[in-house]
Amino acid sequence: MSIFSRLSDIVNANINTLVARAEDPRKIIRLIIQEMEDTLVEVRSSAVQTIAERKELERRMAQLARDEAEWERKAELALTHNREDLARGALQARTHLAKTREGLRTQHEQIVSGLAQQNDDIAKLQAKLADAKSREQALMSRASIANSRVKLRERLYDERIGDAFGRFEQVERNLDALEGRVESFDLGRRTLEQEIEGLEADSAVETELAAMRARLRKRDEAPSAPAVEGPETTRS
Structure with a gap:
């Protein structure tokens, strides 16, 4: 076999x-x-x-x-x-x-x-x-x-891919600079919403000051309590 x-x-x-x-x-x-x-x-x-x-x-x-x-x-x-x-x-x-x-x-x-x-x-x-x-x-x-x-x-x-990503990054930097220029024009300016918010804040402060003045005036106008005589004053 x-x-x-x-x-x-x-x-x-x-x-x-x-x-x-x-x-x-x-x-x-x-x-x-x-x-x-x-x-x-x-x-x-x-x-x-x-x-x-x-x-x-x-x-x-x-x-x-x-x-x-x-x-x-x-x-x-x-x-x-x-x-x-x-x-x-x-x-x-x-x-x-x-x-x-x-x-x-x-x-x-x-x-x-x-x-x-x-x-x-x-x-x-x-x-x-x-x-x-x-x-x-x-x-x-x-x-x-x-x-x-x-x-x-x-x-x-591949270098071409690297170059492409480099160009993308340059575009992003250019956009950042452009947006920075736009935002620079708005520096020091208050928007309508910001103005209204300021008024509301001033109104709240004035209301609180008025309430504080009223409390102080009420306290000043309150009558003084009479003095209480002691025991020795009564015997004389």
Whole structure:
């Protein structure tokens, strides 16, 4: 039975390590996937051939078992006719067939064991292949995003963009200067709203002053309370 040497290399490979070493991760992971797919096809083809060999061995062993039984029947028949020489020859033929069948049985066991190992390797390879394809999709998405970001950064740091932003800043400074000139004409001038607010504030102050004067005048005009005489003044 043929076991491909690169199968175990791929099954045991660390895909992350292979990708990290590659200058172009997309290229190396594509090569890994292609190698896995090719190997999977070859291993399955080999497994089909091995299964056919196993079935052929099983047919031969079954036929040998039938032949053994037939020679044993012939040996018994010879004995019933007092032909020990023929019975001995039949038993020798049966023994030869039994040895041949035992050799085929050992070969059959080896093939069955190899098929089990091969089936395990195929399962591992399929898992690795699915993982690689999943990583390929994620890698393509990351590469696309990274390329878009690089292009955007290149445009942002392009001298023409810098010049354009410099012109914007100059326009803003010119507008600031123009607005400053307009505001300078209004310095020292009070708007109508400001004038009215001033009048309202003056009126409130005058009202409060008038109320304060009234309180003071009322307090001054209030009569003084008469002095109270003490006990010594009464006795005199």
